[in-house]
Amino acid sequence: MSLNPVISRLIQKAYKMGFADIHTFDEDRMRAFLTHPKFKTNSAPFVDYKTHQNVTLRCYTPICPLSNQALKKPMGVLIYLSATAFVLDRLDASNDYCSLLANTLQMKVINIQHGLAPEHKFPKFLDDCVDSIIWLVEESHRLAILPEKLVIWGESSGGSIAASCTHVLRDRGLGYIKHQTLFYPMVDLVNPYPSKEIFGSGYMLDKTFIDWLDERGFYPSQDRSHPLVSPLLSSNFNNLPPATIMTAHYDPLRDEGELYAEKLKQAEVPLYHKRFDDMIHGFMRFYGKVPTCHEAFTTACQQIKLCLSKPQ
Structure with a gap:
């Protein structure tokens, strides 16, 4: 299938505006350039x-569709890890998306403002997220959440962190996460793949940009093959949470994301995987413009509901 025509036009516009040169930007200019698109949705009220560890967690409470008032009963919670590229502050920028998640799932949504590179390199951003999940469970009564219905949703770099969180908590014997949703996750910083070669330029995730992220997110001496940096390289995929993995055909990270899904399947982890054949990396940022994004979002939410409906 060919590239979605709307996506194709958006790509052309982005590169005309200088997207190919973003690897030459400093962090402040990068943060100003990569703004997050807005879309219309009912705003879910939130509390920080x-x-x-002084990490900010923004907690969104869904709106009841009948009364249009915020729900006050204890409920399940989704931990949201956005595509920060390790350097972008997405706390305010994700208000629309987190509201959409909360209202669609009728669950609370927690957006974790983890430490950002280059000021905070690996493992700071991972440690912040793991510690925050543990804190949420310990403070579940205060936040009116049901810890037995805790799920995680990560996109791109957030998908990498989310995947690593499941491994860390599993290894600690903490089965807190009941389901993981990974959109086009970055799970191997070491090995070459055909998709990285074919789609490594001109599809909104150029190799030059990936190298830029790597230089800021990690120290030169750090081993990129460490399984918490590249969770695809873990030797143990047993007893990880059920997973939904969404990949895109025109994505340099496609092959590693799909191999990660295959390793979960081989370990008999319940899995739903779908490749969107006309999409690029980060396609959920075009929610509101491209119907495929609605399909992907709805399907991912349905998989969470299905998983949580099953007896524990």
């Missing part, structure tokens, strides 16, 4: 909390 601080963990013991």
Whole structure:
């Protein structure tokens, strides 16, 4: 299938505006350039909390579709890890998307404002997220959440962190996460793949940009093959949470994401995987413009509901 025509036009516009040169930007200019698109949705009210490690967690409460009022009963919670590229502050920028998640799922949504590179390199951003998940469970009564219905949703770099969180918590014997949703995750910073070669330029995730992220997110001496940096290289995929993995055909990270899905399947982890044949990396940022994004979002939410409806 050919590239979605709307996506194709948006790509052309982005590169005309200088997207190919973003690897030459400093962090401040990058943060100003990569703004997050807005879309119309019913805003879910939110409250900010601080963990013991001083990490900000923004907690969204869904709106009841009948009364249009915020729900007040304890409910399940989704941890959202956005595509920060390790350097972008997505706390305010994700208000629309987190509201959409909360209202669609009728669950609370927690957006974790983890430490950002280059000021905070690996493993700071991973540690922030793991510690925040543990804090949420410990403070579940205060936040009116049901810890037995805790799921995680990560996109791109957020998908990498989300995947690593499941491995860390599993290894600690903490089965908190009941389902993981990974959109086009970055799970192997070491090995070449055909998709990286074929789609490594001109599809909104150029190799030059990936190298830019790598230089800021990690110290030169850090081993990129460490399984918490590249979770695809983990030797143990047993007893990980059920997963939904969404990949895109025109994505340099396609092959590693699909191999990650295959490793989960081989370990008999319940899995739903779908490749969107006309999409690029990061296609969910075009929610509101491209019907395929609605399909992907709805399907992912349905998989969460299905998983949580099953007896524990």
